[in-house]
Amino acid sequence: MKYKRVVITRHGSRDVLQVVEDNLPEPQSGQVRVKVLATGAAFTDVLMREGLYPDLPGVPFSPGYDIVGTVDQVGDGVSTPKVGQVVVAMTIIGGYAEYICLPAQDVVPVPRGVDPIEAVCLVLSYVAAYQMLHRVAKVKRGERILIHGAGGAVGSALLQLGKLKALEMFGTASQRKHEFVSSLGGIPIDYKTDDFVQRIQELTGDGVDVVFDGIGGSYLGRSYRTLRPKGRLVNYGFSSTLGFKRGRFFRLVSSLAQVSFLNLLADGRMSVFYSIALDKESYPDWFQEDLNALLNLLSEQKIKPAIAYKIPLIEAVRAHELLDSFGAMGKIILLCGNGLDNGCNG
Numbered sequence: 538m539k540y541k542r543v544v545i546t547r548h549g550s551r552d553v554l555q556v557v558e559d560n561l562p563e564p565q566s567g568q569v570r571v572k573v574l575a576t577g578a579a580f581t582d583v584l585m586r587e588g589l590y591p592d593l594p595g596v597p598f599s600p601g602y603d604i605v606g607t608v609d610q611v612g613d614g615v616s617t618p619k620v621g622q623v624v625v626a627m628t629i630i631g632g633y634a635e636y637i638c639l640p641a642q643d644v645v646p647v648p649r650g651v652d653p654i655e656a657v658c659l660v661l662s663y664v665a666a667y668q669m670l671h672r673v674a675k676v677k678r679g680e681r682i683l684i685h686g687a688g689g690a691v692g693s694a695l696l697q698l699g700k701l702k703a704l705e706m707f708g709t710a711s712q713r714k715h716e717f718v719s720s721l722g723g724i725p726i727d728y729k730t731d732d733f734v735q736r737i738q739e740l741t742g743d744g745v746d747v748v749f750d751g752i753g754g755s756y757l758g759r760s761y762r763t764l765r766p767k768g769r770l771v772n773y774g775f776s777s778t779l780g781f782k783r784g785r786f787f788r789l790v791s792s793l794a795q796v797s798f799l800n801l802l803a804d805g806r807m808s809v810f811y812s813i814a815l816d817k818e819s820y821p822d823w824f825q826e827d828l829n830a831l832l833n834l835l836s837e838q839k840i841k842p843a844i845a846y847k848i849p850l851i852e853a854v855r856a857h858e859l860l861d862s863f864g865a866m867g868k869i870i871l872l873c874g875n876g877l878d879n880g881c882n883g
């Protein structure tokens with residue numbers, strides 16, 4: 538039997554994405570095969586497409602950081618999960634596919650009653666937001682935070698989770714996303730027309746306790762300047778590097794160096810780089826624990842991921858068009874099959 542997947546054929550713009558057909562893989566010992574219902578399309582996939590993500594396999598390969606689906610076959614020695622169980626997983630690569638084989642211990646059951654499409658939103662964007670808030674910045678009730686890219690997938694997750702902790706929240710976003718940011722409890726700042734450092738001073742008087750910065754580059758030093766004494770800068774991305782045709786790699790490395798350099802200032806404030814993939818490698822228990830905590834929050838309806846678009850997998854180019862232009866408010870989901878066949882709402 539054949540199945541479809543989307544591959545990056547070479548590094549570059551979105552036209553490098555191609556739909557291919559392969560023979561259905563058999564799960565090896567200790568693996569499960571998942572019939573994928575949906576996968577997230579994230580800005581991180583754009584970095585992979587452009588060859589700016591560490592430790593990528595050679596082309597062609599499928600991107601796709603997270604999946605939700607139904608276990609349809611298990612390999613030798615696998616007792617759980619069972620065939621038919623709906624599961625989510627952080628795949629990092631390979632998610633843009635109708636089927637994927639994964640180690641059984643890497644998949645997490647989705648509780649009954651939880652919408653699988655909402656569940657897949659949690660894996661990358663919400664776990665990252667949750668870990669940055671609680672494991673890295675260790676926010677305390679009522680603290681003041683600044684979120685860059687507040688209208689995006691991670692930004693909107695930070696807002697929802699920050700609200701549960703009664704944080705006072707500010708978020709940079711382009712004008713058309715301001716209503717969205719406000720609806721999630723953030724005070725929007727238009728980074729295109731205003732200097733966010735000055736605006737934070739005007740709005741707060743003495744700055745914020747934590748900044749979440751996925752933009753990198755020249756933002757890092759400016760984000761640091763908005764911090765109060767004992768403030769924390771959490772850098773988790775470098776989307777600004779994509780604005781440059783040349784020297785992207787250099788800009789990326791110098792951004793990382795800046796994060797370490799800021800700590801040398803020893804002025805009571807600190808900066809730290811966060812990566813969900815590195816954290817999962819170092820603390821695998823945290824990932825499972827935090828994802829389960831989020832699945833519980835979802836089943837208790839305390840969080841509701843903002844899904845901006847549901848697009849068929851084979852139209853992944855359209856999803857990347859939206860990612861390239863920051864066109865979405867919240868998460869973009871790629872649906873396998875026609876979505877309806879697979880239990881998705883379309």
Ligand SMILES: NC(=O)c1ccc[n+]([C@@H]2O[C@H](COP(=O)([O-])OP(=O)(O)OC[C@H]3O[C@@H](n4cnc5c(N)ncnc54)[C@H](OP(=O)(O)O)[C@@H]3O)[C@@H](O)[C@H]2O)c1
Nearest residue numbers: 580686688689690691710711751773774775776812813863
């Ligand atoms: N380290 C990790 O573990 C980890 C995990 C997940 C994601 N990431 C990274 O985090 C970043 C955000 O990811 P995402 O999935 O949330 O992406 P996303 O959904 O595309 O959101 C990014 C948001 O940033 C806004 N933006 C763009 N330029 C901006 C600027 N100069 N100032 C302020 N806002 C700006 C965009 O829209 P507007 O310009 O319209 O406001 C967009 O809403 C990416 O760099 C991604 O690679 C890292």
